[in-house]
Amino acid sequence: MNPFASRLDNLKPEGAYVVMTQAQALEAQGAEIIHLEIGQPDRDTFAHISQAGIDAIQAGHTRYNPPSGLKEFRSVIAKTAGEQRGMLISPNQVVVGPGAKPGLFFPTLALVEAGDEVLYPDPGFPTYRAMIEVAGGKPVPVPLLEQHHFSFNLEAFDRLVSDRTKLIILNSPGNPTGGVMPVEDLKHIARAVLDHGIWIISDEIYSRLDLNQEGVPSIAALPGLQDQTIIVDGFSKTYAMTGWRLGYGIMPEVLAQRVDLLLTHSIGCTATFTQIAGIHALTSTQDKVAEMVADYRKRRDRLVSGLNSIPGISCQLPQGAIYAFPNVSSFGVPVVELAKRLLFEAGVAVLPGTDFGEFGEGYLRLCFAASLQEIDKALERISNFIQKVY
Numbered sequence: 001m002n003p004f005a006s007r008l009d010n011l012k013p014e015g016a017y018v019v020m021t022q023a024q025a026l027e028a029q030g031a032e033i034i035h036l037e038i039g040q041p042d043r044d045t046f047a048h049i050s051q052a053g054i055d056a057i058q059a060g061h062t063r064y065n066p067p068s069g070l071k072e073f074r075s076v077i078a079k080t081a082g083e084q085r086g087m088l089i090s091p092n093q094v095v096v097g098p099g100a101k102p103g104l105f106f107p108t109l110a111l112v113e114a115g116d117e118v119l120y121p122d123p124g125f126p127t128y129r130a131m132i133e134v135a136g137g138k139p140v141p142v143p144l145l146e147q148h149h150f151s152f153n154l155e156a157f158d159r160l161v162s163d164r165t166k167l168i169i170l171n172s173p174g175n176p177t178g179g180v181m182p183v184e185d186l187k188h189i190a191r192a193v194l195d196h197g198i199w200i201i202s203d204e205i206y207s208r209l210d211l212n213q214e215g216v217p218s219i220a221a222l223p224g225l226q227d228q229t230i231i232v233d234g235f236s237k238t239y240a241m242t243g244w245r246l247g248y249g250i251m252p253e254v255l256a257q258r259v260d261l262l263l264t265h266s267i268g269c270t271a272t273f274t275q276i277a278g279i280h281a282l283t284s285t286q287d288k289v290a291e292m293v294a295d296y297r298k299r300r301d302r303l304v305s306g307l308n309s310i311p312g313i314s315c316q317l318p319q320g321a322i323y324a325f326p327n328v329s330s331f332g333v334p335v336v337e338l339a340k341r342l343l344f345e346a347g348v349a350v351l352p353g354t355d356f357g358e359f360g361e362g363y364l365r366l367c368f369a370a371s372l373q374e375i376d377k378a379l380e381r382i383s384n385f386i387q388k389v390y
Contacts, residue, residue, distance in 0.1 A: 010133050014126050015355030019339070023349040034378045036366040037349040039175060039322060041240040046288045049239055052280035056273035065272045067263040068256065069096025069248070073275045077248055080282045081233065084207070085218045087226065095249045095259050098270045100205050100234035103249030105131045106262040107230045108167065110255060111199055112137040116166035121152065122357035123325075125175050125203065129357070137166065143359045146316060146327065150179030154188055161192045167199045170219060173206040176356045176365035177325045178300075178318020180210075183217040190222050200229045205247075206321040208238040208289060211297045216320060220250075227252050237322070238289055239281045246274045296322055299368040299375055306379035307366075310386055322369045325353065329362030331390045339364060346385040348378045 019037045027033050044050070068074065074094040082089040097103055104127060112118060114136035120128040122141030132139045142157050144150040151172075161168070168189065172181040193200055200219060207216045220229040234247025249259065263269070300318060307315040307326045315326035328338060335352035342348045342364075353360025368375060 007134050007136070011130055012126070015351050019343065019349050019351055023343060026344070026347075032347055033343070034348050034370070034374050034381070036368070036370060036374075036378055037351050039237075039367050040242040040369065041237065041292070041322075042369045042371065043240050043292070045240050045244065046281075048284055049241070049277050049281045053244070053273050053277035056276035061272045061276055063272060065269050065275070067267075067269050068260045069094065069270060070272065070275045070279075073279050074248075076279050076282050077250075081231070081250060085221045085231075087218075087221050089250055090253065092253045093250050093256055095251065095256050095263065096270050096275060097247050097249070097263065098245040098267055098274075099236065100203070100232050100247030100249075101127060102263065102267065103230070103232040103234075103247055104128070104169075104201060104203065105134075106259045106266075107199075107201060107249060107251060107255060108132065108135050108137075109262060110258045111135075112166055115164075117162070117164045118167045118169065119157070119160055119165060120169040121171055121174065123176055123353055123360035123363065124169070124171060124356055126356060128169050128171075138164075140165070141357055141359065144174070144177060144179065149182075149316065149319060150174060150177035150325065151181045151185045152189070154185060157189065158192070161196065161198070163196060165196060165198050167201065168193065169201045169203065171203040173209060173216060173318070173320025175206065175321055176323050176351070176353065176360070176363075177316075178211075178321045178323045179316075180212075180214075180216055180319040181219075186217055186219040186222060190219060190225055193228060194224055198228065200225070201232060202229055203232045205232065205234055206237055207233065209293060209296065209320050209322060211293065211300055211321075212319050214319070230255070235278055235281060240292070241277075241281070244274050244277065246270065246278050296368065299370065299372060300324065302372055303366060303368045303375050303379070306375070307382075310379075310383045312386060312390060322367055324366045324368055325363050326366070327362060328364055331386075335361060335364055341389070342382065342385060345389075346381040348381050348385075 074091040078089040112135040118132045231250040235241040312330040339352040351365040353363030
């Protein structure tokens with residue numbers, strides 16, 4: 001007899017943590033590993049933000065606060081997020097959580113019932129499929145097209161969307177591809193959403209990491225979409241605050257009230273001092289963010305140029321986020337095998353595209369939030385390995 005609830009049967013570990021653990025085990029044995037597997041900035045939280053958190057702790061801001069977050073923090077988020085996207089947002093639409101994942105998971109639990117279909121990008125962030133299945137929904141992957149900068153295959157989308165579709169998940173800029181969905185694609189999706197009365201979760205955690213500085217459109221800003229869209233964002237990537245666990249969702253007030261109940265009975269509340277640090281992050285100078293994005297652009301260009309110089313590898317120039325997603329299908333081997341050999345034989349930790357869904361076969365994900373020196377060394381090792389083996 002299985003003692004565990006069946007809702008967990010399909011949950012799997014997130015691939016990035018699995019590879020990181022393997023890489024660390026090799027390092028413990030004396031190996032030198034270049035880490036391109038974990039999607040986090042390679043720098044500490046900006047000093048002025050950390051100091052704001054330290055000051056808050058020393059001032060005694062270590063007690064409970066409302067489940068949806070501090071009123072002042074929600075007001076600041078509403079203002080800054082609205083200005084970024086050209087929208088009017090009420091603080092009552094903002095729900096704060098420990099990281100962005102509650103902003104993904106809890107609205108899904110509040111909206112999706114057993115058998116409801118949920119469309120999501122593939123390759124895409126593994127939590128999307130996990131939260132659909134935990135909610136009892138039916139995951140429906142929508143393939144992304146490399147030749148269209150990894151935006152939705154709209155022909156496939158049109159075939160898959162139906163009256164059974166309860167929710168559509170978008171991610172732009174995307175993980176693992178770095179693709180940005182063009183506004184015309186968002187308008188195409190919006191027409192289906194309005195016709196069928198479908199909800200949208202728009203994961204915009206990388207929206208400030210706009211490497212081409214061309215702007216990242218939000219589907220929520222399109223006419224009529226704000227009442228059916230949940231925007232998910234946070235502080236991990238933009239402010240190098242991954243370990244602070246600070247994120248938020250923006251959604252219609254009636255849904256925010258239900259998500260507040262889920263927060264109440266699960267996490268209780270997000271730490272007060274982290275929220276105070278978040279207020280400081282949003283209201284203080286953004287110069288460090290601009291410097292970081294410019295730095296990522298240089299690293300992206302170095303990595304992509306180097307990958308494209310290796311025979312058998314082709315790589316699109318990612319428009320946002322911190323990932324390159326090279327096509328390695330010419331080698332004719334499963335990418336799980338290729339990624340494993342790169343780690344154990346070349347000392348470069350990368351992720352197989354299949355960690356992000358079935359349509360990730362033929363691709364690897366490399367995080368370029370690493371120094372130029374590390375990127376150069378990784379490229380040399382990858383090139384030498386490919387020339388030797390393939």
